[in-house]
């Protein structure tokens with residue numbers, strides 16, 4: 187199974203429309219050139235994850251222009267496409283940070299509304315509503331577990347995805363450069379503790395004055411980094427062996443030693 191992560195540079199000066207057109211072509215080009223079956227894009231690549239004012243002004247209904255463009259790119263290229271996330275405006279009003287996954291025939295396979303919102307008392311945390319449902323996608327080769335950026339800090343979400351059958355976590359992100367080491371650490375930690383592949387696709391460049399971490403990374407179920415990007419726009423292509431998940435779990439069966447239902451501490 188071959189996967190390509192497209193680390194998009196979200197620099198100022200490029201409009202949402204032109205970036206959408208550029209990225210649609212890029213998905214087709216990369217899929218064809220690299221021969222990938224799965225292509226992954228980052229979080230909020232239309233606006234940038236820190237351009238807070240653009241969340242409302244560029245919000246789209248689920249089946250809006252980005253959905254249309256990405257469904258078409260997936261079917262033109264004949265690939266599974268994790269199209270990163272969009273600022274979604276629900277018909278009832280709230281905004282969500284919603285990831286979209288399309289099958290090779292351009293059908294929506296999953297829409298995942300980010301559960302943990304970043305920003306504490308500002309930005310996404312106050313402007314967007316929280317999702318409440320885990321999402322997995324059964325592809326031709328494996329089961330993807332979906333999470334978005336700040337979710338990486340919450341291991342219980344990923345355990346939930348493992349319990350739902352995930353063998354490969356796909357994590358689109360817009361992570362800032364100043365916490366790059368956290369990003370690299372969490373990507374490896376989630377792979378090691380859950381014995382899965384992690385495909386973490388971030389943004390490059392600078393937007394809203396925030397230099398992006400870049401460093402998209404692919405980690406195998408033993409915690410080895412298979413590929414890691416630099417700071418700018420870049421494509422990472424890796425060959426993955428989904429059977430390695432079961433092999434790793436058999437050789438080192440730590441997940442079987444989980445102690446569920448631990449008693450509450452005595453008071």
Ligand SMILES: NC(=O)CCC(=O)C(=O)O
Pocket residue numbers: 229235303304334335336337339359360361362365368
């Ligand atoms: N877009 C995000 O979720 C940013 C997360 C982040 O900066 C962090 O966890 O640190």
